[in-house]
Each structure stands twice: as structure tokens, then as C-alpha cells.
Amino acid sequence: MSNPSKEDWKTVQWIFTYLHGSVDVCLQFGRxxxxxxxxxxxxxxxxxxxxxxxxxxxxxxxxxxIS
Known part of the structure; x- marks a missing residue:
């Protein structure tokens, strides 16, 4: 994206906010x-x-x- 709009930046900010709030969450399949x-x-x-x-x-x- 060579020319991101304000809406694009809002979306990026939302994604980073979500990721920051979910650092302790993981998906685990099976037991x-x-x-x-x-x-x-x-x-x-x-x-x-x-x-x-x-x-x-x-x-x-x-x-x-974890990495």
C-alpha cells in the first residue's frame, strides 16, 4: 500500500491493540x-x-x- 488512508491506519491500530491484549492467548489442539x-x-x-x-x-x- 503506497498511500494508506485514515481508515487503513485505524485498521492497523485496531490490529495492534488486539494483538497487545491477546499476548497470553494461544490455540491448542488436542490434549x-x-x-x-x-x-x-x-x-x-x-x-x-x-x-x-x-x-x-x-x-x-x-x-x-513461544517462538
């Missing part, structure tokens, strides 16, 4: 609570334009994402 679990995915040179090493990770505690 399996195994403590800390980490998931990692990596790709060597998968970015064909820049040939960068890509990595992504998610860690959970008792089913809630």
Missing part, C-alpha cells in the same frame, strides 16, 4: 502436553534469486507456540 517441543525446517540455496540459506523454527511449551 497432548509434552513440555517443550521444537520444529525446524531448513533449505540450502532454495531462494533461487539470492541463493541464501533459509531456516524456520517454532518452539512450543505445553502446546502453545
Amino acid at each position: 497432548n502436553r509434552d513440555g517443550v517441543i521444537g520444529y525446524v525446517d531448513s533449505d540450502i540455496a532454495g531462494d533461487l534469486d539470492k541463493r541464501r540459506f533459509l531456516i524456520a523454527y517454532v518452539f512450543t511449551i505445553d502446546g502453545c507456540a
